[in-house]
Amino acid sequence: MKQLVIATKNAGKVEEFRTMFANYNIEVKSLLDFEQPIGDIVEDGDSFEENAIIKAEAIAEKFQIPVAADDSGLEIDALGGAPGIYSARYAGEDKNDQKNLEKVLHELKSTPAEERTARFVCAVAVARPGLSTFVKRGTCEGTIAEAPRGNEGFGYDPIFIPLHSNRTMAEHSSTEKNSISHRKQAILKIEEWIQEHF
């Protein structure tokens, strides 16, 4: 089975990539699989795309192999697009999912249902030694719930209700999430490369 390295340390992302790439007969490896510790890559870009490129190129350069990376987050219209590219550290440097979603609910406590529109965004970059890097964006539209619900998924899933549903993303099975998610939409846009390369 062919392998693709995804430059992430986020176990939730890894699980989703693993499931979705199995459909292409590709085995996913992540930075959690390397024996030598890989230091944190500084994500100092101004967009999801820039950060995904930074992560993919850093690891492709280091190991001289093709690498994909994911930069993602939650954009909330009533907060001017926040937390956006700062989603992972919204409530502090410790990157705590529970604290992050509580902060969102607190910020939105006086925002009525019809103004709680939001979207998950995912940029997937593919870096290849000696070739140019490319990046694609997928999105998933929805609204922010009044309170967290559900135990599936990770991150902000318990407070995100995708369009045309009345359940939070954390109340969707992994199969359901992987058919509508921002990550799925981004992967569909790199499908041509996947099919040519593997």
Ligand SMILES: O=P(O)(O)OP(=O)(O)OP(=O)(O)OC[C@H]1O[C@@H](n2cnc3c(O)ncnc32)[C@H](O)[C@@H]1O
């Ligand atoms: O940089 P890597 O190592 O990939 O891992 P990370 O967790 O730091 O990932 P990001 O920098 O891309 O930050 C993504 C943030 O958005 C959240 N997020 C991303 N995708 C999500 C999803 O599918 N469901 C819920 N939350 C998500 C996630 O929990 C983080 O808080």
Ligand SMILES: [Mg+2]
């Ligand atoms: Mg990160």
